[in-house]
Each structure stands twice: as structure tokens, then as C-alpha cells.
Amino acid sequence: MSLPSNATSTSQDALRTVVARAAKVLFVAPEEVDPEVPLVEQGLDSILTVELLESLNGVFGQQVRAAEVNEHPTPRELAAYYVQLTGGSDGGRAQPPVLAVVRECLAEVLMTEFDPAMDDSTFADLGMDSILKVELISVLNTRLNRSDDEKLLNEHPTPARFAAYLAHQTDDEAPQPLPETFMVIREAVLEVLPETPAAAVTPGCSLRELGASSLDRADIVAQAMHRLGIEAPADRLAAAENLGELATVLEQSRDRG
Structure with missing residues (x-):
């Protein structure tokens, strides 16, 4: 089998991006989006079209309008149009950010350059064992x-599929806890648990997962509320399952305060 050319690889990257972003606005899995079927037939209405274009225009750095989606109605046609606009056939910018990050991290873990032609190879075929998967x-x-847990690499076993999963789950426009509130919590965590790596303190992790005892957890929450100058209901604090939810509870209490 011959390896894909740069143009083909770029087109495939663009298509994966369009499919992933369309899946997000349609609230379906990426594999449920048919590249050959017009998006309007897959549930895209005028409001969702605007949302999709805001996302895609941010990725590709273009200003495609809703009327142009009518002229390029399928995911494949829309992806090809973005590639044309960005000069992607000449190796331009039409590369999904998440896939680019996955490639860079793979190159770091494997200690070699990663060929985009291997996007659809399985992690096993790339020589990755369980230790390397944990590191990745x-x-x-x-x-x-x-x-994330390394088990996700078994559910999405190629770089392309894993990147599509990540793009579907989160992107630059996904709502996040307000930065100031979350950073205050992070500072409190690192002060109470000084051996915790800063990179491990993410919105999706819990204080228990970080190794905080019940006294540590109470201390962290108390410090965060003191620094923000707020008091939050104990029942809502107890219901927060991770740091992102805790930040949301504190921010809502701050707004009401």
C-alpha cells in the first residue's frame, strides 16, 4: 500500500476535524456523522450551522459563511473547501490542533519523528506497550x-481516532471553570499538598484522587473560600465530585455574594 501524499493527508486531517466538530454540535459520536451525506440531512439547522462555523473558522483561520455551507453541504465537501481556502493542498494550515498535539506527544514518547501517514495505525503497531501508553x-x-486514563487508548486505538475523541469531548470553546476561581483552588491544593505535581491538578480530578485526606480537603476548601472572600453551602461543596465542579460551586457563591 502506498503512503498518502501530503495533500491526501491534509484532506484527511481536515475531514476528521469537520466530522469531530459536526458531531459535537449535533451531540452524536463522530462515527455517526456520514462524510458523504449533507449535514442538513443529519440534523444541522441554521442555529447549529452558525455554531459549527464559529468552531471551524477558529480552527482553520477563515470566515466561511452559512451560505457557503449550502454550496458545500457534506462534511467531505466542506472539509475540501477549507483545505482549498487555507492552501492545505500545498501543506498549509489545515491541520486539527488536537491531532497535531497527539502527534507531537507521540514523537516525544517514541523519541522519533512521527509520520502523519501513521495516523490510522494502531498504537500497538506503533510499538507502544502498556508503559508507553501510560507515558503518552x-x-x-x-x-x-x-x-484521562490510558484505557481510552484501547477504546480509540489509533492516533486519528483518539484525536477525534478528544476533539469531540473538549475543544477551545468548551465551557470551563472561571480561571481565577480554579487557580485559587489549585494554589490551595499545592500549598496543602506540596508534593503534588502542578500538572496533576486539573478540573477533572478530585481531591481524593490527589491523595488529600478529609482534613486536607477541608483545609483546601477553607483556604480557597478565604482567598475569594466567600462562604459556600456545605451540602453543595460536599456534592462536588471534582475540582471543576468545586470551582463552579465557589464561583456561583461568589456571584450571589
Whole structure:
């Protein structure tokens, strides 16, 4: 089998991006989006079109309008249009950010350059054992501020599929806890638990997962509320399952205060 050319690889990257972003606005899995079927037939209405274009225009650095989606109605046609606009056939910018990060992290873990032609190879075929998978997830979690488990690599066994999963789960426009509130919590965590790596303190992790005892948890929450100058209901604090939810509870109490 011949390896794909740069143009083909770029087109595939762009298609994966369009499919992943379309899946997000349609609230379906990426594999449920048919590249050959017009998006309007898959549930995209005028409001969702605007949302999709805001996302895609941010990725590709273009200003495609809703009327142009009518002219390029399928995911494949829309992806090809973005590639054309960005000069992607000449190796331009049409590369999904998440896939680019996955490639970079793979290159770091494997200690070699990663060929985009291997995007659809399995992690096993790339020579990754369980130890390397743990290392890859650790590097990715640090880069993307996530708290994923290496078991996800078995569920999404190629770089392309794993990147599509990540793009579907989170992107630059996904709502996040307000930075100031979360950073106050992070500072309190690192002060109470000084041996905790800063990269491990993410919105998706819990204080218990970070090794905090009940006294540590109470101290961290108390410090965060003191620094923010607020008091939050004890029942809502207890219900927060991770640091992101804790930040949301504190921010809501701050707004009401």
C-alpha cells in the first residue's frame, strides 16, 4: 500500500476535524456523522450551522459563511473547501490542533519523528506497550489539561481516532471553570499538598484522587473560600465530585455574594 501524499493527508486531517466538530454540535459520536451525506440531512439547522462555523473558522483561520455551507453541504465537501481556502493542498494550515498535539506527544514518547501517514495505525503497531501508553497519556494530560486514563487508548486505538475523541469531548470553546476561581483552588491544593505535581491538578480530578485526606480537603476548601472572600453551602461543596465542579460551586457563591 502506498503512503498518502501530503495533500491526501491534509484532506484527511481536515475531514476528521469537520466530522469531530459536526458531531459535537449535533451531540452524536463522530462515527455517526456520514462524510458523504449533507449535514442538513443529519440534523444541522441554521442555529447549529452558525455554531459549527464559529468552531471551524477558529480552527482553520477563515470566515466561511452559512451560505457557503449550502454550496458545500457534506462534511467531505466542506472539509475540501477549507483545505482549498487555507492552501492545505500545498501543506498549509489545515491541520486539527488536537491531532497535531497527539502527534507531537507521540514523537516525544517514541523519541522519533512521527509520520502523519501513521495516523490510522494502531498504537500497538506503533510499538507502544502498556508503559508507553501510560507515558503518552501523562504527556497528553499535561499538554491538554485533562485527566484521562490510558484505557481510552484501547477504546480509540489509533492516533486519528483518539484525536477525534478528544476533539469531540473538549475543544477551545468548551465551557470551563472561571480561571481565577480554579487557580485559587489549585494554589490551595499545592500549598496543602506540596508534593503534588502542578500538572496533576486539573478540573477533572478530585481531591481524593490527589491523595488529600478529609482534613486536607477541608483545609483546601477553607483556604480557597478565604482567598475569594466567600462562604459556600456545605451540602453543595460536599456534592462536588471534582475540582471543576468545586470551582463552579465557589464561583456561583461568589456571584450571589
